[in-house]
Amino acid sequence: MSESEPPITIYRLQACPFCERVVRTLTELDIDYRSRYIEPMHSERNVVKRVTGVRTVPAIVDRNTGVTMAESANIVEYLEQTYGDHGGQ
Amino acid sequence: MVEFDVVDLGPADHPTDGDHAPDFTRPLVNTEFWENVSLSTLYEDAPVLLLFHPMDGAFPATYLWNELRERDIDDRDRIQTVGLSISTPYAHKQLIESRDIDARLFSDPSNEVAEQYGIAHDLDGMAGISEPRPATFLIDEAGVIRHAWVGSEWPSFPDYDEIEAAIEAL
Secondary structure, three states: OOOOOOOEEEEEOOOOHHHHHHHHHHHHOOOOEEEEEOOOOHHHOHHHHHHHOOOOOOEEEEOOOOEEEEOHHHHHHHHHHHHOOOOOO | OOOOOOEEOOOOOOOOOOOEOOOOEEEEEOOOOEEEEEHHHHHOOOOEEEEEOOOOOOHHHHHHHHHHHHOOHHHOOOOEEEEEEOOOHHHHHHHHHHOOOOOEEEEOOOOHHHHHOOOEEEOOOOOOOEEEOOEEEEEOOOOEEEEEEEOOEEOOOOOHHHHHHHHHOO
């Protein structure tokens, strides 16, 4: 949309704890992201299905790496490995 | 005009033809999701028809979108039609589905955008609820308002022929 468009898009559901977990990781790693909110009803989640192949959230699209991913544990692990401080813990 | 009493809303101090459209960022709802979008990122792509309307579910909102759909104004190639009301993104998604709307809708429960445009309207008998007056702004790629209309009566509807003429004149 604009030149400042963040590389990572997160598909999320309002108040979903698994989504918040990913958002917390993004914040901790100081990664810019864009939020796309979807509907709670699974049948209404076509955009996520199209993007990731499943209807679960959270899901992320990382334009830096071309990675698309669902499942919060996998996403957190991916973010930490890709953007975390490897030299640290 | 039909035979019923309309309420006079008095003059509004709003931006008009030739003025720069005040920018804002609000969740913009499409058929699938919503995300924060600014008005300026929209009009930089193509001219925008911005329609302020009463909350989703009120008959003026229904009539407005039915008429726009009948005339295909919400589905023009050259312009982007976007609505704005104080309704939540969830309500917007329902309206888009139930009225088969080919447009996206901004959600502004705080009514701050209407304040910014000088068209806020306190609803009598609904304590604490303020919403925009019915209003339409046609905005070109430079962000300049090419056609402005703000309702001065309640209820009131835009002149759709005028809107179509303004779109043709872009």
